[in-house]
Amino acid sequence: MLNLTSLAEQILPTGTKGLALKAPIKQTDIGAQNWNVLNGDTSFPVAVLKQSALQHNVEWMKRFCEAKNIVLAPHGKTTMSPQIFDMQLSNGAWGMTLATVTQLHIAHRFGVKRVLIANQLINLADIKSALHLLKTDPDFTFYAITDNLDNVQTLAKAAKEEGLTRPLPLMVELGFNGGRTGCRSIAQAMTLARAIHASPYLSLAGIEGYEGLLVGKNRTEDLINVHNFIQQLRELTKQADQEQLFDGGSILLSAGGSAYFDLVANGFADDQHWSRPLISILRSGCYVTHDHGFYHGLVVEMQDREPVGLLPALEVWSMVQSRPEPDLAILTMGKRDASYDIDLPLPIFTHKLGSGVQPTPLPSGFKIEKMNDQHAYLRIPKDSALCTELKVGDLVACGISHPCTTFDKWALMLIANDNYQVVSAINTFF
């Protein structure tokens, strides 16, 4: 269990985005306010996480990992929410994955004990502040990755200068041509592995890669590339093990975003003889809320390969702010409130205040056409009855595509039950 008391006990001031407060309240008292999104009790826009879907997703992923004999270090950069980290760790997660030293400090602040930093640490000031955690908290561990010999030397020097009493555990990153970071060949990666193993200030903990960017127009080709990349990761791990370069009690092998976690889990299935136990680590982050867009599409494809049961948990609710033209509604929601980097938000429900306990699904054809900083333009199909029936003050819910870029727009998000009764809230730290 993480240390979440400070969040529960904090006072939320008037002007807390998503809440329509006349006076400050304690965060832990949110559930007692008897707020219902469908009654207009919150501010709009408001970001709503469906409790049942969140719970379903963490439990589903736990069973999936158990069945595949793989562990999960979910990417925390998606939510940066201590309460969601806590749900994930309580449901069997091995540790958290994070992207930056800033995020590492936030996770440590709330009591996360094991972190995989899925990026190379570069800046000496950041490196030193990260090493300071290893030095001062013996219960805390993080693993960093590297793809560069100069970087290995920088890290070794920093670990020496900070006076670490245990070696800094590193994973070598393998990449692919045309990709992002990571060594472009096994030979290059082996050079790094040897240098890490040779340093008294560093230890080689494992091998890491990221296949999640292999999403192109030719999906058959993408799958072949993912498969080949996973094999390359295994091959590198095998060669490093044969040279006895791994220094820990186990070998860490990690890949896996939210797009291909089934292929990674199956590809890492272990029929090999290793010098010590192999721990295969998935790093999916977006599974926890899933979405109505990009990841929904990828999981629909995944269904052909593996039954996947993730549910979209995140919705952004706004109000119709203006009805200037019959087929145009302006919503109180903009670029400050919902993702727009992969797709614009996807209108899924409408609701008239006080008209019942469930919202009305919107048929296809409704579309967010564009967004400004604080407004969205909802285009209504010209043959829809809503051209006349949708009024100023009606609610519109949007699903989103790519949860990461909605989480970072909300310091506080509400948790609601299936009837949109608000039961609690989570915090994010960006």
Added chain:
Amino acid sequence: MLNLTSLAEQILPTGTKGLALKAPIKQTDIGAQNWNVLNGDTSFPVAVLKQSALQHNVEWMKRFCEAKNIVLAPHGKTTMSPQIFDMQLSNGAWGMTLATVTQLHIAHRFGVKRVLIANQLINLADIKSALHLLKTDPDFTFYAITDNLDNVQTLAKAAKEEGLTRPLPLMVELGFNGGRTGCRSIAQAMTLARAIHASPYLSLAGIEGYEGLLVGKNRTEDLINVHNFIQQLRELTKQADQEQLFDGGSILLSAGGSAYFDLVANGFADDQHWSRPLISILRSGCYVTHDHGFYHGLVVEMQDREPVGLLPALEVWSMVQSRPEPDLAILTMGKRDASYDIDLPLPIFTHKLGSGVQPTPLPSGFKIEKMNDQHAYLRIPKDSALCTELKVGDLVACGISHPCTTFDKWALMLIANDNYQVVSAINTFF
């Protein structure tokens, strides 16, 4: 002066984005840390505001408004920063413009006394929390806008129910066909003006419009449309005044984003006889930091009409995190750190740590090709010496296009002098 002491005195924890802290520090002590961005003393990415450019912009705009006999209620949604609001108000701003009730509460919390809410207030819970401020703080005023008769009735009813002892001041919004919010005709707007004037709970304070969205492909046509729209706003104001519908001691007439503030200022120039003093209000927000992209382009056009002297004040600095291919550098900066909604960030400087007091301008041809959540892909021209010379750990600075969507990614931004010495910090509230 706003109440900024609580911000100066707050403790910044480790994990504060942009800072590489080993231990918490008080915000007011930032200037004493002797941090220099060019020495790698901060975390990377880090958002940097250039003090001299900020100061120049607020002073330039003050002189501009004085010369044009117009007042400024800068749109605070751009920065949502009390320290920047304070700079703007100390440099003659008449009040602040804001977009939402959430933003209204934040401005009120820090002592802003006069706010123009450039949106229709819709949600009853939000309306009541806003009216509560009018009721409990006699020194505080806000003006809201409306384009809808139902909304006028809702506001009158809410003002009555909350027991306001002064009428709620409203401005009627005029829009244009194909635009966003606002009445689509003067006749429609006059109906609202009469209804507001007739209500004992409301007062008609003025007329409002927003021309800033008239940015299309045909720039000549855009300028004609802006000109015509300004004339429509004046015509509506004239008709409402002739019917003696305005209830305040003056008549407020407001338009003006950051794209056409010169045309608005000139178009509002007052040669008319009004029943009471006319206060023309500009609402530009982005002028305060200006940018290297979208607004830079608009102001270059503006130079043909009016000498405008705004300087770009906002830069996002990152480090080269990986050099996987000769013409590709991966930077420690992503969608979480810099605007990407109009243009991707614009690489402007590079710097090797410890190599002097000024960074090296990047020639044209360098381009951020794409961004992930936490990474940017910098493409280096194939004939550039930097294909070999740009190393992991070197700094790259990017200008941005559209400051609003960078401000909302940073809860704390650093203020630096012209040598990138960090002198202080500002906070944002999103």
